[in-house]
Amino acid sequence: MQFKGIIIKGYSGFYYVWEENQNSQKVWECSLRGKFRLQTQTFLPGDHVVCTKINTEKCTAVLEKVLPRSTELIRPQIANIEQVIIITSFAEPEPDLALLDRILVQAALQKIKPILCFNKSDLVGEISQKELLATYTPTNYPLIVSSVPENKGISVLKNWLHNKISVLAGPSGVGKTSILNALETHLSLPVGAVSRKSGRGRHTTRHVELLPLSGGGFLADTPGFSRLKLPANLTRESLSLFYPDFQPFQAFCQFKTCLHREEPHCGVREAVQTGQLNQGRYERYLQILNEVIEAERSY
Ligand code: GDP
Numbered sequence: 172m173q174f175k176g177i178i179i180k181g182y183s184g185f186y187y188v189w190e191e192n193q194n195s196q197k198v199w200e201c202s203l204r205g206k207f208r209l210q211t212q213t214f215l216p217g218d219h220v221v222c223t224k225i226n227t228e229k230c231t232a233v234l235e236k237v238l239p240r241s242t243e244l245i246r247p248q249i250a251n252i253e254q255v256i257i258i259t260s261f262a263e264p265e266p267d268l269a270l271l272d273r274i275l276v277q278a279a280l281q282k283i284k285p286i287l288c289f290n291k292s293d294l295v296g297e298i299s300q301k302e303l304l305a306t307y308t309p310t311n312y313p314l315i316v317s318s319v320p321e322n323k324g325i326s327v328l329k330n331w332l333h334n335k336i337s338v339l340a341g342p343s344g345v346g347k348t349s350i351l352n353a354l355e356t357h358l359s360l361p362v363g364a365v366s367r368k369s370g371r372g373r374h375t376t377r378h379v380e381l382l383p384l385s386g387g388g389f390l391a392d393t394p395g396f397s398r399l400k401l402p403a404n405l406t407r408e409s410l411s412l413f414y415p416d417f418q419p420f421q422a423f424c425q426f427k428t429c430l431h432r433e434e435p436h437c438g439v440r441e442a443v444q445t446g447q448l449n450q451g452r453y454e455r456y457l458q459i460l461n462e463v464i465e466a467e468r469s470y
């Protein structure tokens with residue numbers, strides 16, 4: 172009998188497939204049809220697949236077919252990611268906005284919807300919270316304020332994750348594991364588990380794995396998205412297209428190819444001067460722009 176499912180991980184020649192449209196929450200251990208072994212076809216976590224059952228008791232099956240992918244992330248290598256949940260902490264560690272902005276560019280470039288989650292709201296006052304939120308409100312990306320000890324924002328996040336394939340991103344220490352534990356109370360992953368000796372956290376394996384969420388949907392918790400290099404297909408002219416908050420002002424730039432640096436009559440720069448656009452966000456844009464230009468030179 173055939174069934175449709177989603178690959179949640181690949182491991183030593185087997186693919187573990189979560190059966191769709193089922194109440195039993197079964198994971199099938201699938202081997203490949205011989206013909207696939209000869210082909211260059213890849214199978215990634217996140218792939219929607221068709222399988223044939225071999226042994227219902229042992230939950231073994233054969234992978235027959237991969238359905239077309241909507242997106243394909245290179246690092247981490249996952250198919251069909253729809254959204255990235257970027258966790259930033261208000262404090263401890265201080266918000267790494269340079270990293271946040273880079274992830275936002277990366278996500279927009281790959282047509283993955285970013286959701287911004289600001290965690291540890293219990294550590295800072297309302298004024299500092301509002302200031303940070305105001306920086307990102309004009310992007311129109313969903314913003315979530317969360318606190319694990321106060322159980323704040325967790326149910327909102329759960330709603331966003333519902334029936335979607337998402338990836339969790341953000342630097343170490345911001346609370347990714349704690350949030351996962353709060354979302355899925357049966358997990359109990361070790362929090363703050365960075366071993367002093369090895370300096371490595373819980374990501375000691377290189378296997379990407381999708382975690383099936385009890386409310387429906389899948390979450391990949393992998394460090395890959397947080398340590399990103401800017402993609403090679405990013406050009407200096409295209410960079411600001413990935414800044415939705417710059418869009419309303421770009422229309423006022425005199426030059427179509429305006430990079431919003433020193434060009435005269437630049438709508439973006441004027442918006443920064445009049446306080447309509449966030450200064451820090453603009454300065455970080457200039458940093459990324461410099462990097463993109465440097466990278467173009469080195470080709
Ligand atoms: P990860 O490295 O991103 O997975 O972060 P962890 O989940 O391991 O959390 C790092 C530290 O921050 C731990 O000591 C957590 O208890 C703490 N932490 C996580 N979320 C919160 C929060 O919302 N508020 C406070 N005050 N501490 C938090």
Ligand code: ZN
Nearest residue numbers: 424429431437
């Ligand atoms: Zn401009």
